[in-house]
Amino acid sequence: MDISNRTVLIVGGTSGIGLGLARRFAAAGSTVIVGGRDTSRVDDLESVRIDVTDAASVLTARDHVLAAHPDLDVVVTMSGVLLQEDLRDPAHFGAAETTIAVNLLGTIRVIDAFTPHLVTRGAGDIITVTSGIGFLPFPLMPSYGASKAGVHAYTEALRAQLSGAGVTVTELIPPAVATAGQEKVNPAALPLDGFLDEVVGLLTQTPTPNEIVVQAAQRLRWAERDGTYAGLLAARSQSLAALPGR
Numbered sequence: 661m662d663i664s665n666r667t668v669l670i671v672g673g674t675s676g677i678g679l680g681l682a683r684r685f686a687a688a689g690s691t692v693i694v695g696g697r698d699t700s701r702v703d704d705l706e707s708v709r710i711d712v713t714d715a716a717s718v719l720t721a722r723d724h725v726l727a728a729h730p731d732l733d734v735v736v737t738m739s740g741v742l743l744q745e746d747l748r749d750p751a752h753f754g755a756a757e758t759t760i761a762v763n764l765l766g767t768i769r770v771i772d773a774f775t776p777h778l779v780t781r782g783a784g785d786i787i788t789v790t791s792g793i794g795f796l797p798f799p800l801m802p803s804y805g806a807s808k809a810g811v812h813a814y815t816e817a818l819r820a821q822l823s824g825a826g827v828t829v830t831e832l833i834p835p836a837v838a839t840a841g842q843e844k845v846n847p848a849a850l851p852l853d854g855f856l857d858e859v860v861g862l863l864t865q866t867p868t869p870n871e872i873v874v875q876a877a878q879r880l881r882w883a884e885r886d887g888t889y890a891g892l893l894a895a896r897s898q899s900l901a902a903l904p905g906r
């Protein structure tokens with residue numbers, strides 16, 4: 661994928677991985693718009709206010725972006741929340757609802773908003789964002805893993821449905837990255853810059869791989885195939901000791 665001469669919208673680009681990726685596209689020469697609920701954090705890139713849980717907000721943002729940038733040809737669905745849940749306490753349900761609303765339904769809503777434009781153009785890229793946790797659960801974040809496994813399955817179906825339409829569908833599968841508070845709790849989280857170096861290296865290959873899986877994400881992505889799933893899941897289950905009363 662060329663990243664130097666594109667017009668890119670990164671929904672969920674107002675912080676963390678999305679903002680970092682936006683700056684990589686911009687530094688390479690592309691026109692970049694970042695979206696999120698809080699655009700005040702970004703002053704070096706064009707931004708648009710969007711709440712992916714609100715259908716009207718998504719359509720308003722879509723109309724605004726396409727009016728200003730009719731040549732938009734890359735859409736990245738980066739919006740996500742990472743919430744812990746204690747499944748022995750039914751009060752977790754609110755976190756489950758928020759997680760599915762943002763990570764899964766929000767992704768679908770943004771893709772729906774821009775697919776007609778990209779298909780009419782007959783050229784473009786959709787980049788979805790899942791997680792290693794979508795392939796190897798992290799038991800502290802049950803609905804998060806479910807949402808990302810859902811986005812993975814959806815991405816595969818989207819790629820099949822858009823085949824022949826000129827629209828490429830790519831899935832970014834990050835491992836733990838030192839953003840969104842991970843830097844405070846997970847010493848193994850990858851520094852953002854190094855992670856983005858690897859992502860850009862993979863993204864710019866020709867043809868673009870269907871999945872962008874940096875080295876540190878490989879063991880999660882392929883645990884089931886490699887026969888390491890049960891052992892890794894047991895090790896990751898030790899994180900449950902962080903829950904109250906365990």
Ligand SMILES: NC(=O)c1ccc[n+]([C@@H]2O[C@H](COP(=O)([O-])OP(=O)(O)OC[C@H]3O[C@@H](n4cnc5c(N)ncnc54)[C@H](OP(=O)(O)O)[C@@H]3O)[C@@H](O)[C@H]2O)c1
Nearest residue numbers: 672674675676677696697698711712739740791836837840
């Ligand atoms: N960090 C990791 O270890 C890791 C690992 C694997 C996958 N990922 C995935 O990578 C993506 C980015 O994560 P990150 O670590 O960069 O987290 P982050 O810094 O918290 O960024 C999350 C982004 O999502 C946006 N967002 C949240 N709720 C939204 C809503 N209702 N409507 C629109 N945008 C919303 C936020 O913008 P506003 O607050 O401005 O709305 C922000 O731009 C997520 O999908 C996450 O699941 C992260």
